Amino acid sequence: MKISYKQITYTVIVVFFSVALNPEWSANPILWWLSFFSVLAVISIANSFKINFKINLFKIWLISFGGMCSISIIYAINRSVSFDCIKTLVILFIILFLVDEEIDSQDELETYMKLFLISLFIMMIYVLVKVDLKSFQLAQHGEATTGLWNGNDVGMKCALFIIVMLYFLNNNTKIIQRIVVLISMVIPVVLLYYTASRKAFLMVVLGISLFYYLKHPNKKIRNLIVIFMSIYFLYILIMNNDVLYNAIGWRIEGALALVNKSGKVDSSALLRKKYIDVGIAAWKKSTVLGYGIDNFRIINLTATGHLTYSHNNFIEMLVGVGGMGFLIYYFYYIKLLYEYLRIYLKHHATQILNVMTICFILMFAMQFAVVSYNAMEQGLVILFMSKAVEFNKKNENYAVLQKKGRRRGEVNVYSNI
Numbered sequence: 441m442k443i444s445y446k447q448i449t450y451t452v453i454v455v456f457f458s459v460a461l462n463p464e465w466s467a468n469p470i471l472w473w474l475s476f477f478s479v480l481a482v483i484s485i486a487n488s489f490k491i492n493f494k495i496n497l498f499k500i501w502l503i504s505f506g507g508m509c510s511i512s513i514i515y516a517i518n519r520s521v522s523f524d525c526i527k528t529l530v531i532l533f534i535i536l537f538l539v540d541e542e543i544d545s546q547d548e549l550e551t552y553m554k555l556f557l558i559s560l561f562i563m564m565i566y567v568l569v570k571v572d573l574k575s576f577q578l579a580q581h582g583e584a585t586t587g588l589w590n591g592n593d594v595g596m597k598c599a600l601f602i603i604v605m606l607y608f609l610n611n612n613t614k615i616i617q618r619i620v621v622l623i624s625m626v627i628p629v630v631l632l633y634y635t636a637s638r639k640a641f642l643m644v645v646l647g648i649s650l651f652y653y654l655k656h657p658n659k660k661i662r663n664l665i666v667i668f669m670s671i672y673f674l675y676i677l678i679m680n681n682d683v684l685y686n687a688i689g690w691r692i693e694g695a696l697a698l699v700n701k702s703g704k705v706d707s708s709a710l711l712r713k714k715y716i717d718v719g720i721a722a723w724k725k726s727t728v729l730g731y732g733i734d735n736f737r738i739i740n741l742t743a744t745g746h747l748t749y750s751h752n753n754f755i756e757m758l759v760g761v762g763g764m765g766f767l768i769y770y771f772y773y774i775k776l777l778y779e780y781l782r783i784y785l786k787h788h789a790t791q792i793l794n795v796m797t798i799c800f801i802l803m804f805a806m807q808f809a810v811v812s813y814n815a816m817e818q819g820l821v822i823l824f825m826s827k828a829v830e831f832n833k834k835n836e837n838y839a840v841l842q843k844k845g846r847r848r849g850e851v852n853v854y855s856n857i
Contacts, residue, residue, distance in 0.1 A: 445486035449542070450555055452478040456535060457559035460816035461597065462566060463588040476531055483538055498540055498826045501772040502533045505813075508765040509733040516732020517739070525734035528814055536819050546792065546831045549824065553604055556820055560601045564627050567594055573634040580636055580708070592810060595640025597817060598628035600799055603647035607795040610655070639809055643802045645671060650801075654794040657787065712751050712809065718743040719755035723762070730762030753807035769813065772822070773804060779829045788836050793828040800825040 456475040459465040466472055493499065509526050516522040543549050567573075567589065576591040602625055609621045632640055649667040656663055722731065722739045731739060734749070736759040741747045750756045757766045780797050783789050789797075799821045803812065812818040 445482065449479075449482050449486060450551070452482045453539070453552075454555050454558050454562075457556060457816065457820075458562045460532070460535075461559055461563045463590075463593070464566075464570075467588060472531075476535070479535060479538065483542075493537065493541060496540070497772070497775070498823065499537060501768075502536060504768050505765070506530065506533055508761050508768050512730065512732045512761050512765070515729060517735045518732065521734050521738065522732040525814065532814065532816060532819055535816075536823055539820075540823055540827075543823075543827050546790075546828075549792065549827050549831065553824060554608070556817075556824075557601060557604055557608075560597055560817075561624065561627070563597060564594075564601070564631055567631060568627065573631070576635045591635035592637045592639050595632055595635040595637030596643060596803075596806065596810070598631045598635075599640045599643035599647060599802075600817060600821070601625075601628045602644055603651065603799055603802070604795065606648070606651050607792060611791070639806050643806065645674065647798055647802055650798045651795065654789075654798070655791070714744060715740060715746075715748075715750045716752055716755055719750050719752065719759050723755075723758040726762060728762045728764055730758065730760050730765060733760040733765075735760060749811045751809060751811065753811050753813055756811045757813065772826075776800065776822070776825055776829060779833075780825075783829070783832055783836070786836075788832065790828070790832050790835070793825075793832045796821070796825045796828045 452475070456479050459471050459475040506526075506529055509522070509529060513519050513522045513526065539552060543552055571586065571589055575586050576589075576594075579586050579591065605621055605625060609618060612618050612621065632644065649671065653660075653663045653667060718740055719736060722736075722743075734756075736750045736756055737747050739759065740750065750759065754766070757769050761769070777800075780789070780793065783793065803818055803821050806812070
């Protein structure tokens, strides 16, 4: 059986995605650079060593943000920290450039979504085999460590897997394949339980709810009633079941206490709030340019004694690259949301666009509690969303041209009578 360059490309892409999504593998320089250069080599050979990038807004955005981060080295508090961060960003951006070039149709977009799912599945299997799952919950109480693995990070990747899988589950009519998809969802559900991530839990609940809502666009009232009732009964179940409460219920309770300013707030929520206060105070002293990408951790060390990032992407951007970098980074988010809203209000949104928008919005909302500008999954969600918008608009334009063509045909018929 002859293997095409396309199949080899898919294989090396899966390998790189798998390395990038696995903190232990990505920390290994041999795996990291080998997987990266494998992608470069295969795609270069497939294209006869010709460099032919089609410039679009996505690439311009990556270049602009990368350029701002690079400039921030000049005035960074700790230049080596910023330089290490930019090295990672450059690799991720090159891969995103290449993948952007490869996705030239909706079928190809679906293929790369599947490659992403395969990579996430490999990561989840690795966690099941290599990591003591109980340590995630013990770490919430400060009684254990999980090494390079972060419960929220694992949980959010599991949530993305479930939401994207809903698209393929809904569009697959073969019974056996649907059963396989459903079985594959058992693993992320198990990991969601053990990681006890509030953010991941929220992503799954809202993701499934939004998918259901957008799947039946003509039954909005019924959809809302079903969604709210389901969420209410799920909340009651979690709060009244000892197993579920001990895993995630007490953490939901702590988050609600912080919002309501009543009850017992857990230490994690309080610490994150403190980091936000530190970040805002620092940003006010350097509003335009910030202190250098990834340099919040340096400021935080002085303020709190913790050499760690802000756990908030908005704060991380404001402190790292200032108001200017913040606007550059979030410009494209606003642009994509605007494009989707315009399409949605015309009732022209395809299901693939809807599902990628759900992932996009949820990842965007989670940035209040995570730093994701340098995460492979964040970059891919933005890229997939931009491609879904692009193909949706092309379909719109094609439909309009067809409609105009039919009208011209009708005119010509009548003019010959």
